[in-house]
Amino acid sequence: MTIKTPHEWSTDALLTKAQRYATLMLDQPRDNWQFGFWSALCLEMLVRASVSKVSTTLLADAKDWNNILFALGKKTGTKLSMKSIDISEALTRAESLFPTFNREMVNFCVLHFQRRNGELHSGALPFDDLGTSWLPHYYACCETLVETVGIPMSQLLGAEEAATATTLIQALKDDAAKAVKGTINAHKTIWEEKELDMRNKLAKQAETLSTKAAGHRATCPACQSVGLIHGTAAGLESSNFTDGMIVVRQPMLPSLFECNACGLKISGFSKLNACGLGGTFTSTVAYDPTDYFEDDFHDRWAGLSEDNNEP
Amino acid sequence: MQILDDISTRGFVDLGIYEPEKCISKIALQLGRYLGVRLHANFEQLTTNSTTAKPQNTYAGNYGFSELPLHTDLAHWYVPPRYILLRCVVGDPEVSTLLLHHREVVAQFSEAIVRRALFRPRRRLEGKLFLMRLRDNGIFRWDQLFLTPDNHEARQVRNLMISPHSSFKIMEEVTLAEPGRTILIDNWNTLHGRSLVKTIPSQRRIQRIYFHEEGYDD
Numbered sequence: 001m002t003i004k005t006p007h008e009w010s011t012d013a014l015l016t017k018a019q020r021y022a023t024l025m026l027d028q029p030r031d032n033w034q035f036g037f038w039s040a041l042c043l044e045m046l047v048r049a050s051v052s053k054v055s056t057t058l059l060a061d062a063k064d065w066n067n068i069l070f071a072l073g074k075k076t077g078t079k080l081s082m083k084s085i086d087i088s089e090a091l092t093r094a095e096s097l098f099p100t101f102n103r104e105m106v107n108f109c110v111l112h113f114q115r116r117n118g119e120l121h122s123g124a125l126p127f128d129d130l131g132t133s134w135l136p137h138y139y140a141c142c143e144t145l146v147e148t149v150g151i152p153m154s155q156l157l158g159a160e161e162a163a164t165a166t167t168l169i170q171a172l173k174d175d176a177a178k179a180v181k182g183t184i185n186a187h188k189t190i191w192e193e194k195e196l197d198m199r200n201k202l203a204k205q206a207e208t209l210s211t212k213a214a215g216h217r218a219t220c221p222a223c224q225s226v227g228l229i230h231g232t233a234a235g236l237e238s239s240n241f242t243d244g245m246i247v248v249r250q251p252m253l254p255s256l257f258e259c260n261a262c263g264l265k266i267s268g269f270s271k272l273n274a275c276g277l278g279g280t281f282t283s284t285v286a287y288d289p290t291d292y293f294e295d296d297f298h299d300r301w302a303g304l305s306e307d308n309n310e311p
Numbered sequence: 312m313q314i315l316d317d318i319s320t321r322g323f324v325d326l327g328i329y330e331p332e333k334c335i336s337k338i339a340l341q342l343g344r345y346l347g348v349r350l351h352a353n354f355e356q357l358t359t360n361s362t363t364a365k366p367q368n369t370y371a372g373n374y375g376f377s378e379l380p381l382h383t384d385l386a387h388w389y390v391p392p393r394y395i396l397l398r399c400v401v402g403d404p405e406v407s408t409l410l411l412h413h414r415e416v417v418a419q420f421s422e423a424i425v426r427r428a429l430f431r432p433r434r435r436l437e438g439k440l441f442l443m444r445l446r447d448n449g450i451f452r453w454d455q456l457f458l459t460p461d462n463h464e465a466r467q468v469r470n471l472m473i474s475p476h477s478s479f480k481i482m483e484e485v486t487l488a489e490p491g492r493t494i495l496i497d498n499w500n501t502l503h504g505r506s507l508v509k510t511i512p513s514q515r516r517i518q519r520i521y522f523h524e525e526g527y528d529d
C-alpha cells in the first residue's frame with residue numbers, strides 16, 4: 001500500500017504541527033499574549049504526539065467505533081469528521097503511559113490548557129499580563145514529552161531556545177531544591193529543640209502509624225523517623241499467583257511525603273526528588289482470587305437461575 | 312553484493328547494458344525480489360516534449376527540453392517510492408542523468424537546519440495538506456517545484472538548492488544512450504536530474520518503474 005499522506009493523528013504530523021506552533025510562539029515578544037497562546041497549542045500537539053507514539057488508536061474517541069477505524073487508517077462509512085479524545089483525556093493517558101510525565105507536569109498542563117480554553121471560548125484575556133514565570137514548568141513538560149517521542153528539544157525550539165530551556169529547567173530544579181532544603185531545615189530545628197523523651201515518643205508513634213498498608217515507608221530527612229511516601233501509578237502493573245493469592249505490583253512515582261513525628265510534609269515530585277525521596281517504589285497488594293475476578297463471575301453467571309437439567 | 316554496496320555508498324547502481332533482451336517488468340521483478348521491495352505499478356515510458364505538450368502537474372509540462380533540476384521523485388508523498396529503475400529504450404548520447412547523494416546536500420547545512428526544515432506539498436494530496444521534514448525516518452526528499460518551504464530553515468535549503476550545481480562537489484553523471492542501459496536509484500537517499508536536451512524533436516525514450524519499501528509504518 002502506498003502512503004501518500006501521513007495520518008493526521010500520527011506522531012510525525014503532530015510533531016511538525018507542534019514545531020510550527022513553537023516557531024509562532026517564539027516569533028512573539030515574551031510579554032505578548034500570543035506568546036502564551038501559541039505555547040498552549042504547541043503543548044497540546046506534544047501531548048497528543050506522545051500518546052500517538054504508543055498507538056494512534058489511543059487518540060480515537062472510543063464512543064464511536066468509526067473513530068477507532070479511522071485511527072487504524074481504514075476508510076470509514078459516511079462520517080465526515082473523525083473525533084479524537086479531549087486533551088484532558090490525552091493528559092490522563094500520557095501520565096499513565098510515561099512515568100516521567102508526572103502529576104506535577106500534568107497539573108501545569110491542565111492549568112495552561114484552561115488558559116487556552118479561556119482565550120478561545122470567552123471574552124477573557126488569560127494570556128495577557130501572564131509574565132513568564134510559567135516558562136520553566138512549560139519547558140520541563142516539553143522536554144519530558146519530546147523525550148517520549150525521541151526528538152531533541154532543539155528540533156522543536158531551535159538550538160538557541162533549547163539552550164535557554166535547559167537553563168530554565170535547571171533553575172527550576174535548583175529552586176525546588178532550595179525550597180525543600182529550607183522546609184527540612186526549619187522542621188529539623190524545631191525537632192532538635194524538643195526534649196529527648198518527647199522525640200523518642202513521637203518517633204515511636206510515627207513508626208506505629210507508618211504501616212506499609214498506609215504508604216511507602218521512608219526515613220524523614222528532618223528528624224530521621226519513619227515517614228510515609230504516597231504516590232501515583234507510574235507504568236504498567238504486573239500480577240501473579242502466589243500462595244493462593246493474586247499479588248498485584250504497581251510501580252509508583254512519589255508525589256507526597258508525610259512525617260507523623262516532626263510534621264514535615266513535602267508535596268510535588270520535583271521537591272521530593274531534590275531531597276532524595278524521588279525514587280520510584282512498588283505498591284504490592286494481595287487479593288483473594290474471588291474478589292479479584294468478582295466482576296468476571298458476575299458477568300458470566302449474572303441473571304441466571306441455578307443450573308439444572310431441565311430440557 | 313555489488314548492487315547493495317553501490318546503493319549504499321553512491322546512492323545508485325549503474326547496471327550497464329543489463330539483459331537487453333528482457334523487458335523492464337521482468338528485470339524489475341528480479342531486482343525487487345533481490346532487494347526485498349515490491350513494484351509500485353507497471354512501467355511508464357518517459358519521452359521529452361515541449362512544455363505545451365504536457366500538463367502543468369508534470370515535470371515535462373514545466374521544464375520541457377530544459378534541464379530537469381535535481382530532485383527526488385514524488386517528494387511530496389509522505390512515503391515516496393524507495394527505488395527508481397530507469398532503462399533506456401531509445402537513447403541520446405548528449406543527454407546525461409545527474410545523480411547526487413543527499414549527504415552532499417546536508418553537508419552544506421547545520422544539523423539543526425536539516426532537522427527543522429519543514430515543507431508542504433504545493434497542492435492538496437488526497438484532499439490533505441501536511442508538513443514534512445527534509446530528512447526523517449530514513450527518507451530524504453527534495454523537489455523545488457512540488458514542495459513549498461514552510462519555515463525559515465526550509466527557505467534556506469531552497470535557496471541553496473535552486474542555486475547553480477557547482478555548489479555540490481560530488482555529482483555523478485550517467486548517459487542512458489544505449490538500449491538496455493539501466494540504472495537503479497535509491498530515491499530515499501539520492502537526487503537525480505537531467506541535462507538539457509539539445510536535439511529537438513527528441514526521440515529519447517526511457518522506461519521507469521518505481522519500487523516501494525515493504526511494511527513501512529507511519
